[in-house]
Amino acid sequence: MCAATITESQVRESLKAVNDPEIGRSLVDLDMVGPIEIGAGNAVSATIHLPTPAYPRRERISQAIQAVLSAKIPGIGHVDVKFDAHVKGKQSGGAIGLRAQNVIAVGSGKGGVGKSTVAASLAVGLQLCGARVGLMDADIYGPSIPHLLGVSGPGHRPEIAEEQGPDGKAVRRIQPIDAEGLKVMSIGFLVGPDEPIIVRGPILHGTIRQFLAETAWGELDYLIIDLPPGTGDIALTLSQLLGLAGAVVVCTPQQLALLDAVKAINMFRKVKIPVLGLVENMSGDIFGRGGAKQKAAEMHVPFLGEIPIDAQIRVNGDAGRIRDLFAESCPSRGHLMNICEQTAIQIARTLLETPAMPTLEML
Ligand SMILES: Nc1ncnc2c1ncn2[C@@H]1O[C@H](COP(=O)(O)OP(=O)(O)OP(=O)(O)O)[C@@H](O)[C@H]1O
Ligand SMILES: [Mg+2]
Numbered sequence: 198m199c200a201a202t203i204t205e206s207q208v209r210e211s212l213k214a215v216n217d218p219e220i221g222r223s224l225v226d227l228d229m230v231g232p233i234e235i236g237a238g239n240a241v242s243a244t245i246h247l248p249t250p251a252y253p254r255r256e257r258i259s260q261a262i263q264a265v266l267s268a269k270i271p272g273i274g275h276v277d278v279k280f281d282a283h284v285k286g287k288q289s290g291g292a293i294g295l296r297a298q299n300v301i302a303v304g305s306g307k308g309g310v311g312k313s314t315v316a317a318s319l320a321v322g323l324q325l326c327g328a329r330v331g332l333m334d335a336d337i338y339g340p341s342i343p344h345l346l347g348v349s350g351p352g353h354r355p356e357i358a359e360e361q362g363p364d365g366k367a368v369r370r371i372q373p374i375d376a377e378g379l380k381v382m383s384i385g386f387l388v389g390p391d392e393p394i395i396v397r398g399p400i401l402h403g404t405i406r407q408f409l410a411e412t413a414w415g416e417l418d419y420l421i422i423d424l425p426p427g428t429g430d431i432a433l434t435l436s437q438l439l440g441l442a443g444a445v446v447v448c449t450p451q452q453l454a455l456l457d458a459v460k461a462i463n464m465f466r467k468v469k470i471p472v473l474g475l476v477e478n479m480s481g482d483i484f485g486r487g488g489a490k491q492k493a494a495e496m497h498v499p500f501l502g503e504i505p506i507d508a509q510i511r512v513n514g515d516a517g518r519i520r521d522l523f524a525e526s527c528p529s530r531g532h533l534m535n536i537c538e539q540t541a542i543q544i545a546r547t548l549l550e551t552p553a554m555p556t557l558e559m560l
Contacts, residue, residue, distance in 0.1 A: 203270055205233045208241055211269040218257045219542050220248075220549060227549065231281070240274035241266065248545035249418075250282035250327035253538040284328060284418035285548060289440035293410040294363075297331065297420040299442035299544050302435060302470065306457030307448070308426030311478035314510060315447050315536070316423035317345045317519045322537030324379050325523055328418040331373065331380040333408055335435075336425040337401055340385030346376040347517025348386075355386050360413060370413040377520065382412045402434045409438060419541075429464040436468040442544045443473035445501060450480055450488040458489065462496055473543045474499035476536055481506040501539040504532045 213225045224230050224245065231244035245258055259278035266276050286298030303316040313336070320332040334342035343349035355371045362368035373380040384404065414420065419442075424431055435441060444465045448458035458475060465472050475496075477489030480503040493500040504510070507529055513522050522529045 201272060203235060203239050203241075203273060205235060207270060208233050208235070208243065208266065211266055212243070212262065214269070215258075215261050215265050218261070219253070220546055222549075224258070224262075236274070238274040239272055240277070242277045242279065244279045244281060247280055247282040248548075249284055249541035251323055251538045251541035252280075252282065253535075253542065255280055282327065286418070286442060286544070287440045287548070290409065290438075293406065293438055295409050295414065295420070295439065297414065297417040299418065300420045300422065300435075300439060301442050301473065301540065301544070302335075302422045302424050302432060302444040302465075303447060304424040304432065304444055304461055304465070305426060305447045306459070306461035306464070307454050310447050310449050310454060311504070312426070312447050313341045313345060313423050314514055314519070315445065315476055315478060315504070316421050317342060317514075318522065318533045319445070319537055319540060320379055320419075320421045321346075321520050321523060322534050323419050323421075323541065326537065326541075328541075329416060331382070331412075331414045331417045331420040332376075333412075333420060333422045334381075334383030334385060335405055335408070335422050335431045337384050337404060337431075338425060340383045342381060342383045342423055343374070343385040344517055345514050345519045346379065346381060348374050348376045348381060349517070353386055355382065355412075358413065369411070371407075371411055373412050373414060380412075380414055380417075382408050382414075398430070401430065405431060405434050406438060429468055432465060432470060433468045436470050441470050443471040443547065445473050445476060445540055446498075447476045447478050448489050448492075450477055450485040452488070455488050455492050458492060459496065462498060471547060472498045473540055473547070474501035476501050477503040479506040480504065499539070499543055501543065502532065502536045504529065504536065 212230055213223050215224050217224055217227055229246050231246050234242045262278050263276045266273055284298050288298055290297050303312050305312050320330050324330040334340045353374050357369050358372050359367045360370050373382045446458055446461045448454045462472050475489050475493040475498055480486040490500045510529055
């Protein structure tokens with residue numbers, strides 16, 4: 198006797214019972230179920246649309262689907278789950294001509310805690326996952342992104358090229374520097390390493406706007422912005438120009454640095470930039486460990502993970518080889534990748550849970 202042929206709608210109906218393990222809602226409600234094919238022997242092939250290519254441990258989804266389908270549909274054959282990723286976002290840069298789904302600022306209340314290292318690692322990690330990524334250095338006074346990615350010095354000067362604008366007219370755009378597929382823009386490309394950068398407030402605002410609006414970023418899934426230490430000047434400027442996906446706040450485990458993290462969280466809240474979460478950098482023997490996780494819980498912000506203090510991170514940063522920290526053999530890889538995944542998932546989660554935040558009115 199042959200088993201009855203199962204149908205696509207039967208499979209779709211059954212998938213309503215499978216929850217996304219990260220977001221906690223049905224795959225069907227989240228619009229994550231793509232094409233379903235039924236083959237010989239009632240074999241099922243289902244494609245799942247992930248909200249980010251940096252989705253952590255996707256095999257949990259295949260396992261849940263296989264378990265639910267075999268329990269609900271008698272006679273079902275082999276179940277194959279395929280994945281693709283569609284990064285969604287606020288796409289809020291439209292008004293200034295920036296086509297980035299999600300803009301992520303990396304900040305802290307204190308200098309030297311590893312913002313630039315984390316920003317560069319987020320960009321490289323998300324790119325390695327398969328996302329289209331840009332990295333913008335908003336540290337106008339002390340740009341370090343070109344150095345971290347090994348694209349500093351002569352030979353890395355952005356060119357100006359003419360492109361066709363949306364209305365068909367020619368527009369001049371700054372070509373970002375390509376760091377192995379990562380699009381990078383920094384004032385560091387435009388001034389010599391020993392030249393002081395003297396910029397007044399209004400020009401600062403204009404420079405940031407120009408970097409966002411006049412750089413040929415193309416279409417991006419994520420644009421990562423490395424903020425300077427200290428005041429909220431640049432954060433305010435960003436918030437006035439576009440609706441950010443949110444800010445990643447970096448701190449070290451010391452009490453003093455944690456107080457600064459609280460200040461940074463409050464600053465972002467004031468300028469209406471959602472806080473995606475806290476990263477504890479340089480965890481380990483010297484500074485202690487775990488303080489940021491506790492502080493994150495107290496402040497009701499997600500904890501995005503920790504990065505142990507590791508001389509290799511400093512050595513690679515100094516040598517312009519942040520990318521090598523993602524080598525399979527590198528002990529930091531897992532920690533850095535975890536932060537990329539948690540950040541990307543947090544964005545997907547907030548997008549589904551909260552309506553868009555308005556951009557600030559220009560003061
Ligand atoms: N987990 C880590 N282990 C060891 N060294 C680290 C770690 N994270 C960052 N560093 C080192 O600490 C120094 C400061 O890092 P980084 O420049 O990223 O900080 P920052 O917060 O951007 O600083 P600034 O406020 O000056 O912009 C660098 O030399 C970097 O290589
Ligand atoms: Mg920095």
